[in-house]
Amino acid sequence: MTKIEILGTGCAKCKRLFANAEEAVKNLNITAEVIKVEDLDAIVEAGVMLTPALFINGELRAEGRVPCVEEIVTMLKE
Amino acid sequence: MAETPTCSCGANEPKRIIFPCAGQANTGQLTNLAAIQLTEEGYGSIACASLLAIGSEGLVKNAKNVDEVLVLDGCPMLCAKKIAEAQGVPVGQHLVMTELGITKGPSKSYTNDDIEKIVAACWKGEGRVKDSAKPGKKTGGKDNGCGCGCGGTC
Numbered sequence: 001m002t003k004i005e006i007l008g009t010g011c012a013k014c015k016r017l018f019a020n021a022e023e024a025v026k027n028l029n030i031t032a033e034v035i036k037v038e039d040l041d042a043i044v045e046a047g048v049m050l051t052p053a054l055f056i057n058g059e060l061r062a063e064g065r066v067p068c069v070e071e072i073v074t075m076l077k078e
Numbered sequence: 079m080a081e082t083p084t085c086s087c088g089a090n091e092p093k094r095i096i097f098p099c100a101g102q103a104n105t106g107q108l109t110n111l112a113a114i115q116l117t118e119e120g121y122g123s124i125a126c127a128s129l130l131a132i133g134s135e136g137l138v139k140n141a142k143n144v145d146e147v148l149v150l151d152g153c154p155m156l157c158a159k160k161i162a163e164a165q166g167v168p169v170g171q172h173l174v175m176t177e178l179g180i181t182k183g184p185s186k187s188y189t190n191d192d193i194e195k196i197v198a199a200c201w202k203g204e205g206r207v208k209d210s211a212k213p214g215k216k217t218g219g220k221d222n223g224c225g226c227g228c229g230g231t232c
Contacts, residue, residue: 011087012119016201023202040082049083050090064090068203 008052024072092145094122105152146170
């Protein structure tokens with residue numbers, strides 16, 4: 001199962017990224033786990049210095065910005 | 079002391095200008111409210127479609143140099159989009175409120191859910207114009223291409 005993690009402390013951009021990731025999963029009709037990581041220590045441990053960040057199956061795919069739904073769909077298809 | 083991550087609020091997104099039509103109907107007023115919220119969330123900067131209409135040189139120049147121009151129209155009259163096109167400003171994303179399921183008038187009322195629906199649609203890129211990529215144009219974020227930071231994949 002695909003694991004999608006959204007790292008961020010909960011600002012508007014983090015929420016938008018989470019919503020976009022959920023929408024992308026819905027569009028692709030795949031089974032994926034979409035997780036919010038809001039713990040600061042966990043974010044630092046992941047090496048993220050600019051939030052929000054998007055990890056797909058443990059790989060950093062976007063940092064400090066909000067990819068649109070289509071972009072996340074493309075990432076998930078790879 | 080360990081470094082802490084910085085929130086990118088207001089930074090790192092592609093540079094965008096938002097033109098709401100700001101028409102008199104509920105749908106027009108909603109474009110304004112959505113543009114204000116988008117500006118507060120760091121999506122881009124609201125600008126005046128009326129100023130663009132009179133051909134303000136500075137605004138036209140700015141609008142041509144940003145990564146993406148977002149136009150919000152209230153109804154199918156598409157006034158703001160026509161204004162942008164008349165000034166030669168390429169529209170990267172365009173949303174029409176009535177196409178988002180919001181009914182135009184006669185009531186002037188709107189709900190916060192209406193605003194949220196519009197703002198979410200912008201962040202999702204629902205109104206992205208497919209052929210809006212500008213060859214050789216710089217973009218924000220880390221990538222090149224259409225202006226959303228996707229590297230031209232969307």
